[in-house]
Amino acid sequence: MTLPVKTESPSLVDTSTIPGWGVDADPRNDPTYPMRDQTQDHGLTRHWDRPPIQHPDVEILQSIEHIRQPAVVGTSTPPSGLSGVLRRTAFRWSESNWIHWLMLMGADRINVVEGVVADLAHARLPNIPGEMGIRSELAYNKRGFTKKVAVVAGVSLAISLLARGRRARKREDGTQG
Amino acid sequence: MLAMDYRGPYRVRLSEKPMPKILHPRDAIVRVTRSCICGSDLHLYHGMVPDTRVGMTFGHEFCGIVEEVGPEVENLKAGDHVLVPFNIACGQCHFCKQGLFGNCHESNAQATAVGGIYGYSHTAGGYDGGQAEYVRVPYADVGPTLIPDWMDPDDAVLLTDVVPTGYQAAEMGGIQKGDTVVVFGAGPVGLMAARAAWLFGAGRVIVFDHIDYRLEFARTFGPAEVYNFKEVDDVVVFLKKTTDGLGVDVAIDAVGGDAKGNFLQTLFGTKLKLEAGNAIALHWAINSVKKGGIVSVVGVYGPTGNMVPMGNVVNKGITIRANQASVKRLLPRLIEHVRAGHINPKAMITHKVPLADVADAYHIFAAKLDGCIKPVLVPNGG
Numbered sequence: 001m002t003l004p005v006k007t008e009s010p011s012l013v014d015t016s017t018i019p020g021w022g023v024d025a026d027p028r029n030d031p032t033y034p035m036r037d038q039t040q041d042h043g044l045t046r047h048w049d050r051p052p053i054q055h056p057d058v059e060i061l062q063s064i065e066h067i068r069q070p071a072v073v074g075t076s077t078p079p080s081g082l083s084g085v086l087r088r089t090a091f092r093w094s095e096s097n098w099i100h101w102l103m104l105m106g107a108d109r110i111n112v113v114e115g116v117v118a119d120l121a122h123a124r125l126p127n128i129p130g131e132m133g134i135r136s137e138l139a140y141n142k143r144g145f146t147k148k149v150a151v152v153a154g155v156s157l158a159i160s161l162l163a164r165g166r167r168a169r170k171r172e173d174g175t176q177g
Numbered sequence: 178m179l180a181m182d183y184r185g186p187y188r189v190r191l192s193e194k195p196m197p198k199i200l201h202p203r204d205a206i207v208r209v210t211r212s213c214i215c216g217s218d219l220h221l222y223h224g225m226v227p228d229t230r231v232g233m234t235f236g237h238e239f240c241g242i243v244e245e246v247g248p249e250v251e252n253l254k255a256g257d258h259v260l261v262p263f264n265i266a267c268g269q270c271h272f273c274k275q276g277l278f279g280n281c282h283e284s285n286a287q288a289t290a291v292g293g294i295y296g297y298s299h300t301a302g303g304y305d306g307g308q309a310e311y312v313r314v315p316y317a318d319v320g321p322t323l324i325p326d327w328m329d330p331d332d333a334v335l336l337t338d339v340v341p342t343g344y345q346a347a348e349m350g351g352i353q354k355g356d357t358v359v360v361f362g363a364g365p366v367g368l369m370a371a372r373a374a375w376l377f378g379a380g381r382v383i384v385f386d387h388i389d390y391r392l393e394f395a396r397t398f399g400p401a402e403v404y405n406f407k408e409v410d411d412v413v414v415f416l417k418k419t420t421d422g423l424g425v426d427v428a429i430d431a432v433g434g435d436a437k438g439n440f441l442q443t444l445f446g447t448k449l450k451l452e453a454g455n456a457i458a459l460h461w462a463i464n465s466v467k468k469g470g471i472v473s474v475v476g477v478y479g480p481t482g483n484m485v486p487m488g489n490v491v492n493k494g495i496t497i498r499a500n501q502a503s504v505k506r507l508l509p510r511l512i513e514h515v516r517a518g519h520i521n522p523k524a525m526i527t528h529k530v531p532l533a534d535v536a537d538a539y540h541i542f543a544a545k546l547d548g549c550i551k552p553v554l555v556p557n558g559g
Contacts, residue, residue: 031351031496031498032498034276034348034506035276035277035345035348035349035498035500035503036275036276036277037275037276038275048269048270048271048274049269050269050270050283051201051203051267051269051283051316052201052202052203052249054200054201056200060286060287060303061286061287061299062286062287063286063287063288063289065288065289066286066289069286070282070283070284070285070286070293071201071267071283071284072201072203072265072267072283072284072293072315072316073286073302073303074286074293074299074302074303074304074305075200075303076230076232076233076234076299076303076304076305077230077231077232077233077299077303079230083230087228091287095288095289095290095480098481098482101227101479101480101481104227104228104300105227105450107228108224108227108228108229108230109224111185111230111231112184112185112186112188112231114231115184115185115231115232126184126188126190127190128188130190130536131184131188131189131190131536132187132188132536132540133536133537133538133539133540133541133544134540135534135536135537136537136538136540136541136544136546136547137540137544137546139547140541140546140547141544141546144544
């Protein structure tokens with residue numbers, strides 16, 4: 001089987017000029033088979049018959065590693081608000097750049113606050129314990145739940161006592177001064 | 178329609194959302210009858226995957242009934258019962274042509290490293306998923322597969338991800354007859370990888386986890402030798418000792434970035450998110466496999482980077498193989514295996530939960546309560 005050249009380049013080297021080109025090629029030496037099937041000639045080049053192109057009516061952010069919009073795109077939850085600004089900025093960098101992902105993670109956290117604000121704006125108080133599955137926690141993990149409550153209560157008490165002590169000391173210092 | 182609605186890390190609820198529409202001539206709308214929560218959904222639930230937006234509906238393991246098809250879908254019609262592979266694949270791009278349906282180049286605008294996946298953040302394309310009453314299914318003429326009349330829908334829904342992912346983990350391991358295989362992770366994918374290892378001729382299958390009830394399940398479902406890594410001083414030394422000092426032939430990472438164990442990996446990967454998750458399972462896999470052995474990775478990691486002993490990969494001459502499962506490629510063989518009784522996927526289902534209780538289902542699965550192995554959401558009238 002002869003595989004076609006899979007990419008095109010103005011400086012493509014003519015393989016017939018290379019002594020010994022392909023003499024050790026062995027289709028069985030392919031650890032990717034059968035995950036990647038190269039045993040048939042699929043006519044693989046960078047061109048293929050593209051599916052019809054979807055024209056989304058919402059904003060789609062696109063990786064700069066793409067040379068064109070993929071034929072089909074997801075239209076869930078388009079970018080919006082401050083998190084959207086951050087997401088748009090993040091897409092100036094490629095997927096191989098850490099800043100791209102860190103900015104998206106940051107946008108995700110801001111988006112959580114935006115979600116709560118949006119709920120309140122629609123006169124909806126989010127049932128956060130319910131959203132976190134408190135019913136199942138009480139049903140199957142009473143002991144764990146009690147422990148968590150005790151730890152939170154203990155830490156809160158310690159912090160408030162510490163703060164109260166500090167305020168009292170400040171007042172004393174003020175009177176003495 | 179009603180759909181799962183992500184509100185932030187550890188927070189999901191059921192919300193009323195608009196009905197999905199046909200947006201492309203090769204789309205279909207499917208009424209969901211079963212939808213699993215996948216272990217990889219927990220990466221989203223825990224806020225570990227970048228570009229997971231509030232308001233998104235998760236769910237990439239689902240089956241249902243075709244409601245409507247776009248004008249270019251000729252192999253499906255309304256009323257067909259289908260299982261829908263988690264990969265959104267065009268079937269004609271450079272990668273799909275080679276059977277790499279998990280790496281389609283025509284389904285994910287936001288990233289090139291991964292193809293489109295239903296309900297798996299915008300990093301996987303920004304498609305709403307199947308934890309809903311209805312879902313939009315792009316390229317419906319490629320992925321969705323008719324459920325045979327004889328097949329239980331509980332088996333069918335597990336063929337959309339868990340079974341092929343576990344099976345491909347074993348396949349990528351290049352297991353030879355008699356090989357010793359270690360599987361890290363006794364979640365549904367790890368369980369299926371252990372089961373599939375036998376189909377490829379393994380001579381010995383070992384499973385590691387830290388959840389005792391899951392290990393007990395693996396002992397009979399695999400069947401496998403099972404060990405709790407918290408009760409072992411050093412996992413790698415343990416595996417070397419039990420393989421005459423050589424190491425295992427094949428090591429499978431069926432955990433990914435949500436791993437437990439190892440203080441530094443937890444600190445940097447899970448807590449500070451400076452890594453793409455806790456990579457201790459992959460670390461153990463690399464160090465416990467024998468020289469010249471194969472490490473197969475199906476555990477999901479984030480897109481940034483992880484601390485793994487790359488020097489040992491080179492020095493030991495290890496082959497690492499990894500990918501998202503190519504479900505469509507594997508389905509014909511897996512359907513045969515279910516029919517022949519070689520695998521019994523539905524045995525893993527421990528919880529069937531109404532879609533209305535989605536928040537509790539996530540918490541039960543994430544916190545590993547009530548002996549949960551695999552929860553399935555059932556929309557009303559499913």
